[in-house]
Amino acid sequence: MSERRSLYPPIEPFRTGRLRVSDLHEIAWAESGNPAGKPVVVLHGGPGGGSSPFLRQGHDPARYRVVTFDQRGCGLSTPHAELEGNTTWDLVADIERLREHLGIDRWQVVGGSWGSTLALAYAVTHAERVTEMVLRGLFTIRKAEIDWFYQHGASMIFPDRWQEYIAPIPEAERGDLVAAFYRRLTGNDPEVRRAAARAWSVWEGATLSLLPVPEREAAFGEDEFADAMARIECHYFVNRGFFPRDGWLIDEARKLSHLPVTMIHGRYDVVTPLDTALLLKQAMPDAQLLIIPDAGHWGMEPGIQDAMVRTTDAYAGLG
Structure with a gap:
């Protein structure tokens, strides 16, 4: 080879x-x-x-x-x-x-x-x-792709990081996590929006590669990057592309x-x-x-x- x-x-x-x-x-x-x-x-x-x-x-x-x-x-x-x-x-x-x-x-x-x-x-x-x-x-x-990564599936491979991802969402709202995040990412409370954006973005940054890359994960957690990434992704996913x-x-x-x-x-x-x-x-x-x-x-x-x-x-x- x-x-x-x-x-x-x-x-x-x-x-x-x-x-x-x-x-x-x-x-x-x-x-x-x-x-x-x-x-x-x-x-x-x-x-x-x-x-x-x-x-x-x-x-x-x-x-x-x-x-x-x-x-x-x-x-x-x-x-x-x-x-x-x-x-x-x-x-x-x-x-x-x-x-x-x-x-x-x-x-x-x-x-x-x-x-x-x-x-x-x-x-x-x-x-x-x-x-x-x-x-x-x-x-x-597709719905199956969104559900896998944001609702249930990848959660079983990265259960430790999953707990960090769902932390901003009360247990009563976890039946539809994308919708729950969307409410927070489009709401009027800047602190709630910031926490939701960071949790959403870091979840992706932590799971992208076969081996962890701490510098990339940190970059995904930066406020400006996370805000755009989380809000726009969630907007597209709620609207099924x-x-x-x-x-x-x-x-x-x-x-x-x-x-x-x-x-x-x-x-x-x-x-x-x-x-x-x-x-x-x-x-x-x-x-x-x-x-x-x-x-x-x-x-x-x-x-x-x-x-x-x-x-x-x-x-x-x-x-």
Whole structure:
């Protein structure tokens, strides 16, 4: 077996900017790598997570023009943690606005976790603009997926961390934890909102990878990050991703069978279990599914890094 590869070295953007996408929202974007390279848009997770520097490192900077942006309400986009005018379809429209703004005809679409959801939603509505897709930690906001991580399932694997997660919610309200958190995250008491946001966000930060990463967990607990992450995630989950019905995105993925698609998923992904990737593989039989035997959900795990750079290198000459 060949030695595992790491992501490409850290890189700074060669251009940044802001784009007004509605009367309320403005998004921050960045371009990295080669201005004349193959275009790719990399979609961050959450929703509400904001772009991380490592998202610029999954592609060869000599061969790719890498576009990243902070989705509505998070990262450097404004207004912060705003829920109004913040839906999946608003974000899909933002991707198209950004593509046009940057003068790109077609591009590779890459997304991890919620980014994979958004990538699929974009592709099923704008397939003609997609050269290929690379999806990591597959997630489609089905009720079963939400229930697993936020109601019962992952709770049995991380029972100690689960107790910290549910602590802000009185026992009488724990029959629907997402709804209980939503009431607090959208309420008027700033202390209640802060405590709920931190519990929600740290639960995710503590369970992302096969092995613990204390620095990441601490970052997920910081007030500003946690507020956007928890409020926006919960908003999307209460509204089931703003999709017409449960399972809609998997059904629609059948339309993408003509596109080159690679899916990368950790065997021990507790946040978004492998089941979803297998269902998407059934919907897109020609897609490649890479199951990483010693990884969880995090895009920085060694096996996932290796699969990402090998996949994007292979796609560098296409489209």
